[in-house]
Amino acid sequence: MTVLAVIPARGGSKGVPAKNLAPVGGVPLVVRAVRACLAARRVTDVVVSTDDGLIADAARAAGADVVLRPAAIAGDTATSEAAVLHAMDAYGAMRGDDAAGPDVVLLVQCTSPFLTAEDLDGVTGAVTEDGADTALTVAPTHGFVWRQDGAGLARPDGYGVNHDKANRPRRQDRPQEYLETGAAYAMRADGFREARHRFFGRTALVPTDPARVLEIDDPHDLARARLLAPLLDPQVLPSYDDVDAVVLDFDGTQTDDKVHIDSDGRETVAVHRGDGLGIAALRRSGLELLILSTEQNPVVAARARKLQVPVLHGIDRKDLALKQWCDEHGIAPERVLYVGNDVNDLGCFGLAGWPVAVASAHDEVRAAARAVTTKPGGEGAIREIAGWLLGPSLKVTPSAPPDSPVLPEPSASSAPHTLHTVNK
Template structure:
């Protein structure tokens, strides 16, 4: 049987960004994003090669097979090729005959599934021996000479042809490399034989090697990921700043009044009809929270100091995996719960740390239909 395997090297050490492969982009750890990209491309077997127990646990939870990586090929000077060769040997020992390899780099957070799928098909069909991801560029490239002056690389300095008159070049993104397994074993390098290019969108071409690139990727994630549908099996929300606009009116007796959106009420009703559980989690112990939850016919846990523990308990009682839950939050006390779920979501006016952790940032603000917007995306066809 012909098997295509995605092999993702993900060692624990990293100097530029400590624990880099576990850092979240769009609310999802980088190693898990790479696993999900391979799965979305329809690859038969997804393997993570790592020397780190925590990375192994995260990757396994995402659905990857783990190949323990020996220390001698897990240091700063070890090549990715050595990890891929070791993984192939380990899989062969287990009786798996891999004929096509997709080598994915977890440091590329936006691995395009369609481009990866096309690259695998090209190698499997025999059109190329090795294919890599790259984006088309018409940029003028320059280099600095020994005396400090500049000279053109892909053009003459004295001639500036129009874009339509220039030949495009392709810049390697580092996201993925697909190759014939036997050819790779012989060459011991990712480029060999007939080499092809898998064109991918430029917006996906970021690699994370330092904190600034991580920050850029986190800012881009809601735009690049932007799923039209959120395939959650349950929805959990904060209350203040999510169902409300985070303000309160207090009368002379000390009673609170809050502003909510009627459209959120319809959203809760639509979830009920679809059989999708809704839970409200709130750190506040307040009659207004209980009253709103009763109006929505939704269970509520309020006065909760540990939202993560409460979320785990509720999900366990319902038998729903945390990866299948969407959590909608707005402030830093929501972060412990957001990092647990597969779909961390932020309202438009959420705290910057919450927006950075979110896999999806909504267009609506708290109290202005944010819950309904989330519900619509969960129920979208």
């Protein structure tokens, strides 16, 4: 049984520019959809239909095949059905003209960020095992729906659609109703080709968790999705095999974001000894390291020298600097773990494959992160991240010198220490 999941993801979007590449939980929407499809047991093939090169690159990197959609069916008035039909034909041609077409085709919308593999297996199973011709994800609802007569008039009249204004039955006395989520649809492929729409024949309703129902149509939806992601997404932490480089912001991640100024105008900041142990272990592990800071401050350079880590500071556009550094070192941005705490880190969050926020980060930064530490900045957050990558005891890799120690967990007495800048 061949089940082809088609994810339409065109480049143009009026409500949210570049919407399908917008990160939620640190992961672009199109990549979230690809990952859900790849995780579904019943899906055998995944293809993204797009007219945009950046979306195509992101989809391929996530593990999907890509079909380039012609402009004629990539405009604002193009239907999802047209994109799916084109993708079926184009994907068949990619596999060879003699290849049999899919038995079942799925329409998967990446604008539903909290779609799960279970949702996709549910609609697929309704067609492959339960005899339905089509299936869709729905959410149970008990809402009262209203319409207005005389729209535009000074006093339009409202009336009930699924209820009578004079008779308001209790929830338990009303028939169960369902809201179409817009996330996933399954169709028999032959029937879909003939009908050319997604609701032919017998249609099965596959209920999903109402808490996960959200379609991103405007910036407010996107902001809401980013706030919900830490609550709805399972926390997936990176491992050593997931990254090639760790790039660290300084203020607010390696410090508590406070600056102490004495009577002579000298600045001091506090850093955590445990973070220093973690950074040393990361350096010995063979990962590329970089400190990237907006501040042009001697304290940043002094800390970098002590840690033996390269530093770029006084940087206005940190994302451009990160991209250039990746190019110079031959590192794919999706293999970079970037640690930040404030809104000037969001550009790097959009570039790095593993954007990580410290616990004390700005709300917008936490919402855009793929993972969030339990420790605040300056209180062991970097040591915690090193533990994700190297294990709690921070064992070094075999590439490190034989006499390299296994670093113990920091004791309660591992207090922060202070660095002093020098006036120049």
